[in-house]
Amino acid sequence: xxxxxxxxxxxxxxxxxxxxxxxxxxxxxxxxxxxxxxxxxxxxxxxxxxxxxxxxxxxxxxxxxxxxxxxxxxxxxxxxxxxxxxxxxxxxxxxxxxxxxxxxxxxxxxxxxxxxxxxxxxxxxxxxxxxxxxxxxxxxxxxxxxxxxxxxxxxxxxxxxxxxxxxxxxxxxxxxxxxxxxxxxxxxxxxxxxxxxxxxxxxxxxxxxxxxxxxxx
Amino acid sequence: xxxxxxxxxxxxxxxxxxxxxxxxxxxxxxxxxxxxxxxxxxxxxxxxxxxxxxxxxxxxxxxxxxxxxxxxxxxxxxxxxxxxxxxxxxxxxxxxxxxxxxxxxxxxxxxxxxxxxxxxxxxxxxxxxxxxxxxxxxxxxxxxxxxxxxxxxxxxxxxxxxxxxxxxxxxxxxxxxxxxxxxxxxxxxxxxxxxxxxxxxxxxxxxxxxxxxxxxxxxxxxxxxxxxxxxxxxxxxxxxxxxxxxxxxxxxxxxxxxxxxxxxxxxxxxxxxxxxxxxxxxxxxxxxxxxxxxxxxxxxxxxxxxxxxxxxxxxxxxxxxxxxxxxxxxxxxxxxxxxxxxxxxxxxxxxxxxxxxxxxxxxxxxxxxxxxxxxxxxxxxxxxxxxxxxxxxxxxxxxxxxxxxxxxxxxxxxxxxxxxxxxxxxxxxxxxxxxxxxxxxxxxxxxxxxxxxxxxxxxxxxxxxxxxxxxxxxxxxxx
Numbered sequence: 001x002x003x004x005x006x007x008x009x010x011x012x013x014x015x016x017x018x019x020x021x022x023x024x025x026x027x028x029x030x031x032x033x034x035x036x037x038x039x040x041x042x043x044x045x046x047x048x049x050x051x052x053x054x055x056x057x058x059x060x061x062x063x064x065x066x067x068x069x070x071x072x073x074x075x076x077x078x079x080x081x082x083x084x085x086x087x088x089x090x091x092x093x094x095x096x097x098x099x100x101x102x103x104x105x106x107x108x109x110x111x112x113x114x115x116x117x118x119x120x121x122x123x124x125x126x127x128x129x130x131x132x133x134x135x136x137x138x139x140x141x142x143x144x145x146x147x148x149x150x151x152x153x154x155x156x157x158x159x160x161x162x163x164x165x166x167x168x169x170x171x172x173x174x175x176x177x178x179x180x181x182x183x184x185x186x187x188x189x190x191x192x193x194x195x196x197x198x199x200x201x202x203x204x205x206x207x208x209x210x211x212x213x214x215x216x217x
Numbered sequence: 218x219x220x221x222x223x224x225x226x227x228x229x230x231x232x233x234x235x236x237x238x239x240x241x242x243x244x245x246x247x248x249x250x251x252x253x254x255x256x257x258x259x260x261x262x263x264x265x266x267x268x269x270x271x272x273x274x275x276x277x278x279x280x281x282x283x284x285x286x287x288x289x290x291x292x293x294x295x296x297x298x299x300x301x302x303x304x305x306x307x308x309x310x311x312x313x314x315x316x317x318x319x320x321x322x323x324x325x326x327x328x329x330x331x332x333x334x335x336x337x338x339x340x341x342x343x344x345x346x347x348x349x350x351x352x353x354x355x356x357x358x359x360x361x362x363x364x365x366x367x368x369x370x371x372x373x374x375x376x377x378x379x380x381x382x383x384x385x386x387x388x389x390x391x392x393x394x395x396x397x398x399x400x401x402x403x404x405x406x407x408x409x410x411x412x413x414x415x416x417x418x419x420x421x422x423x424x425x426x427x428x429x430x431x432x433x434x435x436x437x438x439x440x441x442x443x444x445x446x447x448x449x450x451x452x453x454x455x456x457x458x459x460x461x462x463x464x465x466x467x468x469x470x471x472x473x474x475x476x477x478x479x480x481x482x483x484x485x486x487x488x489x490x491x492x493x494x495x496x497x498x499x500x501x502x503x504x505x506x507x508x509x510x511x512x513x514x515x516x517x518x519x520x521x522x523x524x525x526x527x528x529x530x531x532x533x534x535x536x537x538x539x540x541x542x543x544x545x546x547x548x549x550x551x552x553x554x555x556x557x558x559x560x561x562x563x564x565x566x567x568x569x570x571x572x573x574x575x576x577x578x579x580x581x582x583x584x585x586x587x588x589x590x591x592x593x594x595x596x597x598x599x600x601x602x603x604x605x606x607x608x609x610x611x612x613x614x615x616x617x618x619x620x621x622x623x624x625x626x627x628x629x630x631x632x633x634x635x636x637x638x639x640x641x642x643x644x645x646x647x648x649x650x651x652x653x654x655x656x657x658x659x660x661x662x663x664x665x666x667x668x669x670x671x672x673x674x675x676x677x678x679x680x681x682x683x684x685x686x687x688x689x690x691x692x693x694x695x696x
Contacts, residue, residue, distance in 0.1 A: 110423070149219060150282040154337060154349040157234065158356060161330045164241065165360030168323035 012052055018045040032078050040071050054127050057137040219282055226281040226288050229269040229296070230336050236262040237329040244322030252320060256311055259325045260304050263332070267300040280342055284404050287342040290693030291473065294543065295339040295466045302462035302550045303332050308668045309558040310455025312661075316566035319364055319453060327364075328459065331357035335463055339470030344393045344403045347474060348386070351435065354467055355382050358460060362452040374451025381434070381444045389431025395424030396480075405479040413482050422486055428475055429490050435468040436524045439498040449517035454564065454571070457513060458557035461520060462550035468524075469546040472531060473539060484534035491528045492624055498525035499631040506638045513571045515638060516556055519597060522635055523549050526612050529628055533615040536694035541611035544690045548596075548608040552676060555593035558669045559586060565658055573642055578651030583659060587646045589673040596676040598639035599632050603680040611687070 022041040029035045043066050050059040129139035144152055224231060240262070244255055270293055278289040307328070314320040331354050338350030359382065363375030397403055399420040400411035415421055430441065437445040449457050476487050502522025509515040527549070530542025563570035563579075563586065570576075580587040596603035609632060616625040659666075679686060 147283045148285075148345070150285040151343070151345045151349050154346070154353065157330065157333065158349065158353050160238075161327065161353060161356050161360070164323060164326055164330070165356065168321070168327070168360060169363055169366065 008052060012049065015045045015048045015052070019049065033075065036071060036075050036078050039074075040067050043067050043071070054130065055136060057140050223281040223286075225273070226275070226279055227286055228273060229266050230286075230333060230340075232269055233262065233266045233329065233333050233336070236266075237326060237333065240329065241322070241326045244326065247322065252322065255322055255325055256307065259329060260307055262329070263300045263304050263307075267297055270296045270300070284342045284406060285346050286337075286340050287405075287478075288340060290689075291539075291543065292336075292340040292470065294547065294689060294693055295470045296336050298547050298550055299332060299335045299339075299463045299466050302466075302554050303328060303459065305554045305558065305668060305672055306455055306458045306462070308662075308664050309458060309554070309561040310453075312665060313455050313561045313564055314453070316564070317365065317453065321364075324361070324364060324455075327357045327361050331361070331459070332463065335467040335470075338467050339474070341471075341474055342405055342478075344397070344405070344408075344479070347471060348390060348393065350467075351389075351471060352386065354464065355386070358382075358456075358464065361456040361459070362448060364456065365453050368451070370451040371453065372451075374448045378444050378448045385431050385434030385441070388427050388434070392424040392427025392429075392431060395420055395427065399424065405474060408479045409481055412480060421480075421483065425480055425483055425486055426490070428480075429487055429494075432468070432472045432475060433494055435471060436465070436527070437468075437521055438494045438524045438528060439501040439521055442498065442501065442521045445521055446514050446517040449520070450511060450513045450571075454513065454557060454561050454569070458554055458561070461516070461553040461557060465520070465524070465527075465553075466546050466550050469527060469543060473543075476531065477534070477539060481534075488532050488534055488619070491532050492621060495525045495528035495532065495624065496627055498522060498528070499627060503631045503635040503638075506635070509638070510573055511571055512560060512573050512576070512642065515573070515642075516553065519635070519639075520549075520553070522631065523597070525631075526609060526628060529616040529624060530612040532621060532624065533619040535619070536691070537618060538612075538615040539694045540687070540690040541608075541615040543693070544687055545608040545612050547686070547690070548604045548679070551672065551679075552593055552596045552605055555589065555669065555672045555676060556597065558665075558672060559590045559593065562586065562659060562665055562669055573645055574652070576642060576646050577649040579646040582651055585670075586659065589669060590646060591643050592673045592676055594639045594643055596680070598636050600636070601680070602677075604676045604683065605680075607680060607683050607687075 019042055022038045022045060025038040026035050026042060029038060043062055047059040047062045047067075050056075050062065127136075129136045132139055134142070240255060240258060243258075244252075247255060274293060275288060278287060280287050307325075310324075311320065314324060334350050334352075334354030334357060336350075337346060338354060341347040341350050359375055359379045362378055363372060365371040393403075396408065399415055399417040400408055402408055402411055412421055433441040448460065452460065476484075480487065498521050502518050502520070502525060506515050506518035506522070509518060523545075527542050527545045530538045530545055532538065533541070560570055563575070563583075576590070579590070592603070596605035599605045599609040609628075613625045613628050616622075616628065
């Protein structure tokens, strides 16, 4: 029988390892479609870690919103773009040593400053949702619409600005652009589109012109 | 639950949000010829908001929405001057935008949303609100910089601004998450109490470093200044004027909220960080500005050095220093709107009056414009008795009182070096011969001339009579 906390620890390290490896492959894979798929795996294993931390709502939202919607869109965009793979990666080997040195220095500094022992420290206390005896989703909903009401509304404003900016930067009134005119479409009559021509039911047999010429009104 | 009291405290912000949404809708039904009403309506909305900020001013400090929003003297001053500089930018910018076919409703809507962002940012009582206010401001600014879609320079500036801005937001968030991890709170007041008996000071300092980097990006102090010259040059000049004035006030507010309200007891850590940033920006800003030939770029490097001076005030980490820094931010906002206002007034369709050579012999062509430009340049340089001189004096004094004499000496030395490039422009205007075919054609807009004259003369007037404004700034940090 395995202790549950030990099992949780094993799960955490397994998911964390998958996350790190997948995140690394996002930036190292040669094919950008593969990189997007690796990003999906990163998100998925992150969601699993959140599940372990009892943040079910966030985990589900990450999968539904990011994996389900955003990344699929992203995948379409990447597939449609004609990216020159070789040219993109030209500088990679040249800058790799510098990058590695910077990364190593930062890692040592971070470990030195924060200290490894803090990583194991239990500092955050109980999950507030568990403490309140509610489900994670219910607690998030309560917090979002009471204590965090103002930030929630401000986030809505930011989305509005995003829409305005997108329209302002992409809408062009070009001459000759093809677009729909719904009012004209509604007002159209059958006689505008179809012309009914009276013609003989049988054609004379002696002359045999080509059908294409015949059908011309 | 929010009560009516919460809403009354935030009345100016709510009014501005509602008005911005109404104007957004109204714009959709306006013909291009009617857009001038949108211009005056926007200005009217800003005036009313300013009135609401001042009129229902509570005694001391009040909070709303569970401490998310703080309304106090400091935020009132910053809001009033943000609104004022935005009104000036609207007035100065209209002929410029009309000439470039950029006189669109989105310009006004995005500017109003950016102002809302500033107002929320300087009143933020919570790390989440700081981040959201900042995003509202910067997201609107990115779009405003990119508004001139047919200009390659403008698009380049917008991309640089967007990428670096996103990076700095990421760093800021990373720092905030570290601080949250160490203190288990996002509320700035609770944070202030929590850091004194925190068991993890290292983690807090680690988070603090990233938050200081985020603030430095936003202020545009060296070595996080790379976006400033390109954005100042590439953006439409009216947008540059906004980024150079209202955005700086917001950045000061953000620095104060994060560092003083939140991490005040860690002052011994961030003081030295800010001192280093200040020295580097003074050096880079003042020295690189000397070789610029484009006036907008020159003013961009001058911004970097001015933000260095602003940090001299913050380094003091006491009410005296905060009020000096705020006085500096306010004075810089007024000076830069005046300087960019002259550029806007001299530009016309197909001609950006942005090279220093374009100003050759301005005195013979338009003495009044040359005089106004001279006033704003002297004020930026810190020549007595201009407004900028007293602002510089106060921040240097604050640095000395903080026990950093060396820093004040560095500041004074670079003020003298900086004098050179401002005086070069004045020399070009007054002593050089105008080049052939560069006859000046002023924008015929009457309100622009009146507002610009008042703006530049105010720099002289406030230089002679600066007591009340300084008193107001000091009072904001005492109560």
